[in-house]
Every structure is written in structure tokens, then in C-alpha cells.
Amino acid sequence: MAAQERPLSPHLQVYSPQITTVLSILHRATGVALAFGGFGLAAWLASAAGSAEAYETSRQLASAWYGQLVLFAFSFCLMYHLFNGLRHLAWDIGWGFEIPQFYKSGYAVIALAVLSTAGIWFAAMRGAA
């Protein structure tokens, strides 16, 4: 019997974005991004353990404006994935499954991610100055 091509559901493109779906997608996206951040960390460690030239290259990369931009993005991804990950762990033990709680914890995760990222860069800038 030939398989018939039937429409699959749900159609993501006709759904209007909601905080529940957007945060869920963001959790995956930041997770994938952070894996690349991990590869960057491994490269930084290797350069620190390597020659003076290798470390100087990685330090220049990290302190250039594009390097700082990438590090800023990674820091936000890390904070978002951390706080939303704790939200996931809470769900795993059965906490926060009511719809109003979903919304509350979702907004809390966004606020905590933004505030902690700002805190990290405040500390980093003050340390560099």
C-alpha cells in the first residue's frame, strides 16, 4: 500500500507565538549554541595550556568587539539555559504544572536571565577597568 502524503500537524507557521512555545524553542536553541560555546571553552583552555602566541591569539579574539559580542551572547544563553533548566527540573518533580504557574515561571526566567547577564558584564567591566 502506497503511503499517502497527508498534512502533518501542528503547523508551526500558523500558530501565533506564545511564551510557553517561545521559551521552549529558546531552551533548545540556547542549548545548541552553548555546545559551541563549550567547544570555544576547550579551545581557550588548549591555548592557555599552549604557547604564548596561541594564548595571545585567543586573548585578542576574545577581547575584540566581535569576540565580546559572541561572549555576551554565550553568557545570556548560559543564564537563560540555566534558569529555564531549573524550571524543567522543577517540572520533572511535578512542580509548577498549572497554566498560570507556567506564565509566572516563564517571565521569572526571562527576568533572571536578563538581570544575571547584566550582573556578569557589570562585574567583568569593573574587573577590566
Add this chain to the structure above:
Amino acid sequence: MNLRHPVAIARGLGSAKDGTGHWWNQRVTAVALALLTPWFVWFIVQYAGADQAGVHAAIGQPFNASLLLAFVLALFWHAKLGLQVVVEDYIHGWPEIALQLAIKFACALATIVSVIAIGRIVFSA
């Protein structure tokens, strides 16, 4: 009719012989990373812009080296488990197999690179 052996049902591992192993490992590494990330952020903010001697002195401390090692081990294990699920969900056929292999190799290699780098700094401190 159930063709599964009673022992297989009792073990509860299913046809993949894996059971909830993947899910559980992802949670265990998540908890480890949730505990280690605040320390890692504090550490990296202090030493990200430092000169090489400063970084060596910091990672050369056994306490810092131990936590950094724990962080990268949990990180690449967690990354491997997470990337694997993303690829399983969205990519199929030969590209899936190629990507799954690439993910395993990349995470394994990044782990080895990190362990050797930390080890070299610690043991030459």
C-alpha cells in the same frame, strides 16, 4: 500475545536496552551543571582577560582545576545528550547518522582537549 520474555519486562529496559538511561543522565548532568555554573561564571569573569601567567596560576590551584574538570566533563556529556535529541527530532536518514557521529566525536574530542589542557597547566604549576 506478548512475545517479550518476562525477565525483559521485569528489567523494564525496552527494545533499545536503554530504558530511562538517557533521560536520567541528562538530568544528573543538568543538576551538576546547575551547581557548577555559578562557580564557573565567577571564575571565568575573573580570569577571562588575564595574562597567561595569571590563568596558569588560577587553574594551577587544585581546587579550581578540580571544579573546572568537573564542569567540562558534565558540560560535554550534557551537550552530547542534548544535541543527540535535537538531531533525532529534526534530521532523518543518512544525514542523521553522520551528524550523530560528528556530535559524539566532537564532544569526546573537546573533552579530551580540555582534560589535557587542564592537566598540563596543573602538572606544570
